[in-house]
Ligand SMILES: *[C@@H]1O[C@H](CO)[C@@H](O)[C@H](O)[C@H]1NC(C)=O
C-alpha cells in the first residue's frame with residue numbers, strides 16, 4: 001500500500017514535470033489492479049455491459065446436423081471504474097489499447113454454442129480503454145450455433161436461428177447485460193450463395209433460472225432470419241419432376257397396341273424414385289413433417305403409379321382376349337357409346353330339309369326327283385359348309401365389332417384419365433409451389 005502510494009505520488013510529481021507517456025499510463029493503470037473483481041467501487045451496483053454483434057458472414061447452415069456456422073464480430077462495452085485517468089496529465093492520451101487478459105472481462109458466452117474443439121470462446125484480442133474508464137473489447141469469432149431447422153417448406157424454407165448471449169456466472173444484480181443497438185449490425189455482411197439474410201434482430205430477456213425469483217439472468221438474443229435461395233432445387237429437382245410428369249401425360253396418347261405405354265411409365269417411376277432419393281439425402285431424417293419437395297415427389301410418384309395402373313386397366317379393356325363380351329350398358333351410357341351391336345343369330349346347321357318322296361308321281365318329276373335325290377346330299381353338304389362359313393364370318397364380324405367397341409371404350413377412358421391426371425398434376429404442383 002505504502003509503496004503504491006509513493007509510486008503514485010512520484011508519478012503525479014513527474015506529471016507536473018513532463019507529460020507522461022502511454023507506457024507509464026498503462027503501468028499506472030495496472031498497478032494494484034485486480035482482474036478477478038468486478039470493476040465497481042460500490043459492490044451493490046451491477047456492471048452494465050452492452051453487447052453489439054455484427055454478422056459478417058454465414059459460412060454454412062447444416063440442416064442435417066441442425067447447426068449454423070457464422071462469422072461474428074462481437075463487441076462488449078463496459079465501464080471500468082479503476083481504469084480512469086486525467087488526460088491533461090498524460091499528454092492528452094485519450095485511449096490506450098492493451099491485452100484484454102490484463103483486466104476484468106465479462107464472461108459473455110453464446111448459450112447455444114456447439115463446440116468443436118476446446119473451450120476458448122474468443123481470441124484474446126486487445127481492449128481499448130478511454131480515459132473515462134470505458135472499455136471496448138471486440139473480437140471476430142467463428143462460431144457454430146445450434147438452430148432448430150424447420151424443413152416443412154423445404155426448399156422454400158425460412159430459418160430462424162437464435163444466438164443467445166449472456167453471462168455464464170454473473171446474475172443481473174452483478175452484471176447487467178444490455179443491447180447496444182436496437183438490431184444486429186449487418187453492414188459488412190458477405191452475401192451467401194445458398195441463403196439470403198432476411199433480418200438480424202435482437203431481443204433482451206431476463207430469465208429466472210433458480211428458485212430465487214429476484215435473481216434474473218439477463219441475455220441478449222440475436223435472431224438470424226435466413227431464406228433459402230431455391231433456384232438450385234427448382235432447377236435441378238423440381239423442373240425434372242415436372243418434365244417427367246409431362247412425359248407421363250404423353251403416355252396417355254401412346255396407342256396401346258405399341259406396348260410401350262407401361263414401360264414408359266415404369267421408367268419414369270424409377271427416375272422419379274432416384275430423384276426423390278437424392279433430395280432426401282440432403283435432409284435430416286425427421287419424421288415431424290414432410291418437406292414440400294418430398295410432398296411434390298410423393299404426389300408425382302403416386303400420380304405416375306396411378307397412371308401405370310390405369311394403363312394396365314385400359315390395356316385389359318383394349319385386348320379382351322377370347323372370352324369377349326359386349327360392353328355393359330352402364331359403361332355404354334357412361335361413355336356415350338351408342339346402341340349396342342345386334343346379337344348374331346346363328347343359322348342352324350340342320351336347316352336343310354329333305355323333300356318328301358311322295359310329292360310328285362310323273363315320270364319327269366320322278367326323274368327329276370331321282371336327280372334331286374342324287375344331288376340333294378351334295379347340295380346339303382354344300383349348304384351346310386356355306387352356312388358354317390357364313391356363321392363364322394358373322395361371328396368374326398360380331399367379335400370384331402365387340403373388340404372395336406372395347407377399344408373405343410378404352411380410348412375414351414384413357415382420355416378421361418388424361419384429363420383427371422392433368423388436373424391432379426396442376427393441383428399438386430400448385431399446392432407445392434404455393435407454399436413458396
Ligand atoms: C486534471 O488535471 C488538471 C491539472 O493537471 C486539473 O486542473 C483538472 O482539474 C484535472 N481534472 C480532473 C477531472 O481531475
Ligand SMILES: *[C@@H]1O[C@H](CO)[C@@H](O)[C@H](O)[C@H]1NC(C)=O
Pocket residue numbers: 179180181182183202203204
Ligand atoms: C434494445 O432492444 C430493444 C428491443 O428489444 C429496443 O427497444 C431498445 O431500444 C434497444 N436498446 C438500445 C440501446 O438500442
